[in-house]
Amino acid sequence: MTDQLTPIDRAKYTAAHCAADFVQDGMRVGLGTGSTAAWMVRRLGTRIKQEGLRIIAVPTSTRTAQLARDVGINVVSLDEARWLDLTIDGADEFDAELTLIKGGGGALLQEKIVATASDQMIVITDAAKEVKTLGAFPLPVEVIPFGWRATKALVEEVLASMDVMGQNSSLRVNGDKPFVTDEGNYILDLDLGRIGNPRQLALVLNQVPGVVENGLFVDIADQVVIGHADGTCELRDLSSGTPETSTRQIDLEDSRNIFSDL
Structure with a gap:
């Protein structure tokens, strides 16, 4: 199944899989919008079914809300949740300081509100989105x-x-x-x-x-998870003020279930 995916899709799945594992039982989680965020939502649905993970989630768009409900995630409004432990979302571009351009999917307003109402924001992306200077993406x-x-x-x-x-x-x-x-x-x-x-x-x-x-997200993102087509995900953490980088390898064969209904 994974052999039929493009390298970009494999990288997106890798980032989504790694980032979704930061979600812990009982958390209030913001769910981003976009193709990479969709993989993350599906991964959380798998964890709910297989592990009994219990979370409540605030989506950043109507399409994310529908996908979340479809995979069994308990969806609430931000007013109901009031404050979130974590938001996981994609980006159209990011630089070394984790300043982002977002909004390619048209959900930038809700994405920014949800991200800033969270204790932490994790960005999930592939390596192609990293730039030295923002602006190539509109x-x-x-x-x-x-x-x-x-x-x-x-x-x-x-x-x-x-x-x-x-x-x-x-x-x-x-x-x-x-x-x-x-x-x-x-x-x-x-x-x-x-x-x-x-x-x-x-x-x-x-x-x-x-x-x-x-769509400029300045001083909002804390960490970025960069997925690669070989199943390697790279975590960069700026939350301590000093950039820290670590890597992890996932089994891409696990992606068969998450892609089976696409």
């Missing part, structure tokens, strides 16, 4: 529909004074209509090329009228 910015063109113009005006390579933005679409988030908002994707100062850019973007939130 930066998502969630905006309210009212006056979005004016908001877009203001955002581009702000970019002219930022340490970025490009200043173009585009409205994300779904077919011939604007893509709509779970909160009923639109997304502008900023083609920046390079982001010299992510912290400054995140602060400035959120001051633009009409902007709800941006």
Whole structure:
């Protein structure tokens, strides 16, 4: 079964498997959105069935919520959980300081709220997402529909004074209509090329009228689990302030069950 998977899918499964093992009985867990997070949700479902793991989970999107219910995870709202022990989520890009670009799947607002309402955030990813400087992946910015063109113009005006390579933005679409988030908002994707100062850019973007939130996650992630196609996962921990790296090997044959219903 695993021989039919792409190297990227094998790497995603590896990261998801390793990170899901950080979840302990009785935890309140934030569940991310995206392809790598989906592997993690399925792994938690397997642990619930095989080990009797008991958790409550707060999903970051409607599609993650549905998947979690499908695999037997007890889903609640963040208001019900109030605070979380751990959030596990993917990233579109990350750098050495674990600053992230997120929002490629359109769930950046709920993802950021859930991550910041957690004692710890673990990022799950493959090695291709690691960059020296953020910005090659378009930066998502969630905006309210009212006056979005004016908001877009203001955002581009702000970019002219930022340490970025490009200043173009585009409205994300779904077919011939604007893509709509779970909160009923639109997304502008900023083609920046390079982001010299992510912290400054995140602060400035959120001051633009009409902007709800941006996809820069600064000082939120504590650890990153990087999966590799050979079943090796690399853990980098910044929670102590000093980067620590460890590795672990998993048996990719265990992936047969998790992929069997895809």
